[in-house]
Structures are given as structure tokens and as C-alpha cells.
Amino acid sequence: MSGEIEAAGDALTGGVIAGAVERESRDGAHGKSAQGHGACANCGAALTGTFCAQCGQAAHLHRSLGSLGHDILHGVFHFEGKIWRTLPELVFRPGRLTRRYIDGQRASFVSPMALFLFCVFLTFAVFSYTGGALLNTGSNSTGDMKSGLQKEVKVADERLKTIDRLQRSPATSKDTQAKLTKERAELTDEKRRLELLLAGDMNGLIQTKSSGEVLKADNFQVELGNEQLNTAVKNGLLKASSNPSLLIYKLKSNGYKYSWALIPLSIPFLWLLFFWRRDIHLYDHAIFATYSISFMLLLIVATTLVIVLGVPSGTATFALIVLPPIHMYKQLRGTYALSRTGAAVRLFFLLNFTFIVLAIFAVLLVLLGLTG
Template identity: 55%
Template sequence: MSGEMEAAGDALTGGLAAHAVDRETHKGGAHGDHAHDGPCPNCGAALAGPYCAQCGQAAHIHRSLHSLGHDILHGVFHFEGRIWRTLPELAFHPGRLTRRFIDGERAKFVSPMALFLFTVFLMFAVFGFTGGALLGSSPEGVTVMKGTPPVGDWRSGIKEEYGRAEKDIAALKASRAAPGVSVADREALDRKIEQRIDERDAMAGLATGDWEKVAELGKRSEAKRAADARKGDGESEGAGGLNSGVPWLDRAVNDGLKKANDNPQLLLYKLKTSGYKYSWALIPLSVPFLWLLFFWRRDIHLYDHAIFATYSISFMMLLVIMLSLVAIAGVSGWLWGMALLIIPPIHMYKQLRGAYGLSRAGAAVRLIFLLSFAIIVLTLFGLMLLAMGVLD
């Protein structure tokens, strides 16, 4: 009798254990183990756990609005957590930050390129509001310094140009309607009237932010000028123009310079938009000059210089953003002007010492060269933007 009871107890215990195993298996199949069967949906590698050993993607794929919101919040706060560790290091210990990132301590910091792109976006947003206070322009109605009117109000300049265009159009139409005007003169006046109308409309587009209209007018003007060039119109190849011996280059440069002279506001807009779009070019322009400072050291690579340049440029852009906001707030110009002159060399010196392990004297000597190189790089970048703004 006791043997039968023991057998029944063993059977009951085994059944409960099997039920528990089945329950866990079913649970795992719904939320974990079942998702681990088969290849990784991202890279196709065999799964052996909750994450792919090849690409790191989670084996269980969420497909719900809740999971989407979780991903967004995780991305925002994960970036925010890293950026609050990165910015103090970048501001006060730039050399240490550069060295730590180069040596592989990267998970806790924002990568240089991510920080650079974030800074460019922030600069675009801030300058869209301030109008570039440090460059001598500000949005309409904003006073840059207390007690003084807005400096270089760009919208006022556009309005003045618009008014001049209206007067020129009226005068040209009056000249065309005058008696005794020849057919050739009337055709020339028609071309001038049409050109001034396009320029007037471009000013209106700049004032209202209708960039599609500005771009359309620019393309139409370029098409007209190209047609005139094909007809043998040599006005753009005058005495003051380029004469390199390459006809297509001469026409492009001289035509672009004429457009810049006729419509400087449009050129300024092109330079501004190109500056944001091609700001990344500052990095490859800077690397060769940094290499010249350490070309004999085998332990320093071009990658190190690229990290140095990216973090340094990001800091300089953040500094310009901050000082622009300070200028808009009404702080005296000599204060932020002195900050703009003093802070960059100090930051470069500290970054040189920490990133490359230099002595005080070695960092000071290289700082002199680096400041000169920075001016050269900015000049090259400005010429590149000017060429793109003129030739585009």
C-alpha cells in the first residue's frame, strides 16, 4: 500500500514538474525563446540568445506604438545623458576628452561627428532666430546692444533694394515709352526691365523666406545669361573680368561676378546656405595642417588629427552660438568681442596639451602655428563658399 502511494506521489510530482516546464516553454516561446529560433532578422546569423552575437540586435522585435515611444525616449535621454558628460569635458578638458576618445573610451561620450552635426543643426536654428548677431545682422526689431538700433538689419537692406528696383523699373519704362527710341534701344531696355523685375521679385522672396521662388528666379536668370553668352554677348568678358584663356571658365566666373555685383543679397544667401551645407569640409581642410605639426611622430595618426579637429570645430561653433545669444540679450559688444578673441586660443592650447601629451612650451609653440593654420583654413573655406556662391 505504501509502495502504491509513493508511486502515485512520484507521478503527481512529475506531472506538476512537466506542467511547469510546459508553462515556462510556452511563456518563453511567446516572449523570448520562440523569437530566438531561426536566423536574425537583421543580418541572418543564427540566434543563440536574446541578442544577435553578430550585429547586436535584439532577437525579440517589438511592433507596437508603445515600443516606438520607448525607443524615442531611450534615444533622446541616452543622447542627453552622454551629451551632459561630453560638454563639460569639451569646454574645460578638451585635450583629455580627445585623448580618451582616441584611446577607446567612447560609450560614455557623444562621438565627435555626432556632436559636430548636432552643433551645425543648432547653429542653423539659432542663426535663423538671431540673424547672425556676431556677423553684424539681426532679425527685424531686435536690438543687438542696448541703446543702439539693430546693426545691419538685413530685412531693411532688402526693403531698400526692393524700393530701388521699383524706381529703376519705372525709370526704364519711362525711357522706353519716350518718343524717338530706336528698335534696338527698345529691345535693350526690355531686357533691362525684365532683369530688374526678376531682381525685385528675388528681393521679395528673400524678405518673405520664399526660397523656392528665389531659386527659380536664379535658374531663370542663369538660363538667360547662358543664352546671351551663346549668342556672342561678351559683356561679361570686359576689361575688369577674368581672362584665363579658358572660355567656359571666363564666362562662368565673369557672369557670376556680375550677378554678385547686381544682387549681393542673393549671393549672401547662397553663401549662408552653403556654409551650413558644407561645414563638414572644415575637417578635411584642417587635418593636413595638424599633420604638419606632428609629421615626425609615428604614434600619432591622421585619425587622431580628425578627432582633434572635429571636437575643436564643434566647440568653436558652440562658442559662436552662445555669444550670438549673449549679443542678442544686449550684453556689451566689447565683452563678447573679448571672449571671442581670448577663449579660442586658450581652448586650443589646452586641447593640444592633453590630446598630444605636450609640454607647456611645446603646446605654446604649436599654438602659434595652429592659429595661423586656422586663419588659412577659414580663408580657404570662405573662398570655396564664394566660388560656389558665384559659380552656382
């Protein structure tokens, strides 16, 4: 129940923040307009209409709980209709949406950053609620692995029983006894590791070492060109080995907080695709990247939810493989006015650049998790 409340809270927070970024806090607690008189409560300028001509604040200031609720819902759902104009364009005509926003049609659509923020909050809210269903799509493989581990434990048990019988036998020589003792110790350790893996006890699995060696920071070989960074990463690896769940938590938390970094990481690679064109600016690439990442997050949310609803994981995986390139192709064509061949060639490079950006982002998250 707490996970559901937390997920709902994340989505609600995302909507409110997105609404704040949009800067659309219109007045009228219930959508009513009011002619202003006197001075603006914010900047003191004389009011001549519904909104202040100087700072844009509404003339009428509501102070009711009902209007506060309306503001929250407005922030989440954009009752004015912007979100419902933006989402269909983002899904089916991403290139046209990006081009229209770049060209100045901004009042009709949710801004890229506001949409991105809401998508980030929504993604992590859904993951919190579903427990990362998308990451557990290989349920059959997991079941097969568990069955295999159980069989290995059974085989180890049978071999240990055989060793017991041989060691109790008077006919067994001293050399054979020594070999059996060594094999028994190794097999006992292996069985223990299999049982920990079967139980999902990663802490115990990492701490269990057949040699009995105590894990120290110096056991990790790290060379990043900076002694302080090497030491920080080594200590982080030591902490992660003793408490892997903490590292996983840090990775999730940092992914949540620093997801915005995907945008600046993407811009240089998009620039490489069009560096000779004077009519394209870095701002255009930023809008392209922000809308594109927002779509990918929404796609992850959608596939996660359909898996929870019972759609085969194979179908969801297929969608995650096929739909992103199609979306990128359409967005490239529409945003940069490319021919089919030009868009296809750039799509090839963009897909490779995407893997590079994700790899850089993943490395940064790991470093933050280990040194934080």
C-alpha cells in the same frame, strides 16, 4: 513663427542624424531589455540574448508610436548620458577627451562626427531663429552709420537747393550754369545712392550707375587660369550684382552643406605641427580637428544666445577672441602630451593655420556660390 519652426526642425534633424551616426539605436521602447528567441529579423542568425551576436540588432522590435517618440528624443538628447559626459569634457578638458577617444574609450562618449553633425545643425538652427544676432553685434555702429547717412542726405538736399537758387539767378554766367548743371546731376546720383544705402536696398544700389552703363559679364575682370571657370565666375558675378540676396542665400546654404570640408582642410596643417612624430597619425589629427570645430560651433551658439538675452555684444566678442586660443592650447597639450612651451609654440602656428583654413573655406564657398 515659421522661422522658429524651421530652427526647431533643423536642431531636431541634427539630433536624429547624430544619433544615426552614433549607431546607438538600442531596443526596448522604454529602456527594457528582452531576451531574444528564434531568428534575428535582420540577418536571420539564431538569437541567444538581448541583441543579435551577428549584426547587433535588438531582439525585441517595438512598433508603437510612444517608442518612436522615444527614439527621436534619444537621438536628440542621448538619454543614456553620453552627451552629458562628452560636453563637459569637450569644454573643460578637450585634450583629455580627444586622447581618450583616440586611445579607444569610445563607448563612453559621443563620437566626434556625430557631435560635429549635431553642432552644425544646431548652429544654423540658432542662426535661423535669432536672425544672426552674432553678426549684428555692432548695433551702435549701425546706428551711427545710419545717422551719418541721414546727415549726408540732408547736406546734399541743402546743396541742391543752393544750386537751384544760383541757376535761377540772372547774374549767374553761362559757364557757371554749365558747372552747376554737371554738379547737380552728380549730386542727384549721389543722393539717390545714399538713400538706397539708407534703405538697405542693395539691388537698387548696385543697379544705379551714374554713367548709365548697362552691367555685363565682360565688365568683370576675372583670371583664374581656366576660361570656362572665368566665364562661370563672371556670369555668377553678374547674377550676384543683380540679385545679391541670392548669393547670400547660396553662401549660407553652401556653408551649411560643406562645413564638413573644414575637417580635411585642417588635417594637413595639423600634420605640419607633428610630421616628425611616428606615434601620431592622421586619424589623431582628424579627431582633434572634429572635436575642436564642434567646440567652436557650440561657442558661436552660446555667444549668439547670450546676445539675444541681452548680454553686451562686447562681452560676447571678447569671449570669441579669448576662449578659442585657450581651448586650442588645452587640447594640444592633452592630445599630444606636450609641454607648456611646446603647446604654446604650436598654438601660435595653429592660430595662423586656422585663419588660412577659414580663408580657403570662404573662397571655396564664394566660388561655389558664383558658379552654382
